[in-house]
Amino acid sequence: MSEYSDEQLLEMFRDKHRRYEAFDRIVRQYKVRLYWHIRKILIVHEDTDDVLQNTFEKAWKGLSAFRQEAQLFTWLYRIATNEAISFLNQKRNKDMLPWDEAEPMLMRSLQSDAYFSGDEAQLLLQKAILTLPEKQRIVFNMKYFDEMTYDAMSEILGTSVGALKASFHHAVKKIKACIERSSLQ
Amino acid sequence: MSVDHHLMHHEELDKRNPFSVPEGYFDQLQEKVVFRIKKEKKSVFRIRYYKYVAAAACILLFSVWGLLFLTDTRQPATVGENADEEELELWMYDVLDKTTLTAALLNIETSEDILETCCSEEQEMEIIRFLERENITIAAIVHSLENDGGFY
Numbered sequence: 001m002s003e004y005s006d007e008q009l010l011e012m013f014r015d016k017h018r019r020y021e022a023f024d025r026i027v028r029q030y031k032v033r034l035y036w037h038i039r040k041i042l043i044v045h046e047d048t049d050d051v052l053q054n055t056f057e058k059a060w061k062g063l064s065a066f067r068q069e070a071q072l073f074t075w076l077y078r079i080a081t082n083e084a085i086s087f088l089n090q091k092r093n094k095d096m097l098p099w100d101e102a103e104p105m106l107m108r109s110l111q112s113d114a115y116f117s118g119d120e121a122q123l124l125l126q127k128a129i130l131t132l133p134e135k136q137r138i139v140f141n142m143k144y145f146d147e148m149t150y151d152a153m154s155e156i157l158g159t160s161v162g163a164l165k166a167s168f169h170h171a172v173k174k175i176k177a178c179i180e181r182s183s184l185q
Numbered sequence: 186m187s188v189d190h191h192l193m194h195h196e197e198l199d200k201r202n203p204f205s206v207p208e209g210y211f212d213q214l215q216e217k218v219v220f221r222i223k224k225e226k227k228s229v230f231r232i233r234y235y236k237y238v239a240a241a242a243c244i245l246l247f248s249v250w251g252l253l254f255l256t257d258t259r260q261p262a263t264v265g266e267n268a269d270e271e272e273l274e275l276w277m278y279d280v281l282d283k284t285t286l287t288a289a290l291l292n293i294e295t296s297e298d299i300l301e302t303c304c305s306e307e308q309e310m311e312i313i314r315f316l317e318r319e320n321i322t323i324a325a326i327v328h329s330l331e332n333d334g335g336f337y
Contacts (some may be wrong), residue, residue, distance in 0.1 A: 028215060116203060
């Protein structure tokens with residue numbers, strides 16, 4: 001199925017007889033990209049599924065008020081990112097975990113994840129990514145795996161391009177150091 | 186070349202996606218999301234509908250209350266303390282300005298305002314429960330007012 005432009009999708013959505021059809025297409029068009037974005041933050045498939053559904057539900061509720069100041073894709077990414085971060089915070093609060101305990105929690109999830117099909121090298125890389133602070137981790141994933149531009153990331157995360165570049169640079173350095181340490185053990 | 190060596194000495198780290206999803210997940214997700222928003226829409230509609238019913242009931246109750254306690258000339262001797270339901274209903278139709286009441290019921294765009302000012306949330310729920318129990322709809326109320334009939 002061919003992709004629709006934001007304008008086409010939004011025009012369809014504004015027609016109340018085609019609202020569901022438009023949203024169905026939006027879900028179809030963005031579900032995979034959003035899923036992987038959230039999954040890299042939350043690691044666990046079931047959590048990702050919950051958060052992705054919440055993301056689309058919020059998008060459905062907010063789409064009427066969407067003023068096209070950003071691209072639809074950017075707007076959806078922003079909702080997804082915020083939802084994923086909120087989910088992690090809730091999990092921390094629920095399990096009464098200190099802030100620095102969240103990453104070990106994700107690390108355990110990664111090791112026991114039935115839907116992790118990577119090899120040893122990929123596991124090592126994911127573990128190294130999980131040692132990063134949350135924001136840096138998100139920046140690294142968006143830049144490295146999703147190959148997103150700094151401008152788009154800046155819109156989604158509400159952070160300046162300069163700060164994002166610095167963040168990515170530090171992330172890469174830390175990941176390399178982490179992998180190096182692992183190889184020496 | 187070891188895996189570690191590969192990661193350490195190449196500018197590009199391993200970019201392959203190491204995660205997977207259950208089979209058919211994305212198709213099921215599509216259905217789940219669409220089902221969820223349609224369900225959401227239905228429940229919003231139901232809440233809105235209840236509000237209109239509750240608003241209609243408020244108008245009726247407050248009209249009756251106003252007529253009972255505030256309008257001396259309208260307080261008929263025929264409705265005593267022990268008046269049964271039918272008697273009270275007949276009295277209500279006798280004394281209420283049906284045209285005004287019907288018009289109010291048909292034009293209840295401001296129902297939320299009415300509820301906010303005249304009903305607490307508890308009272309609103311009580312009214313809704315009563316109307317549900319008795320299976321009374323706005324349409325039935327309007328119809329009965331227009332046709333001089335009862336609510337049932």
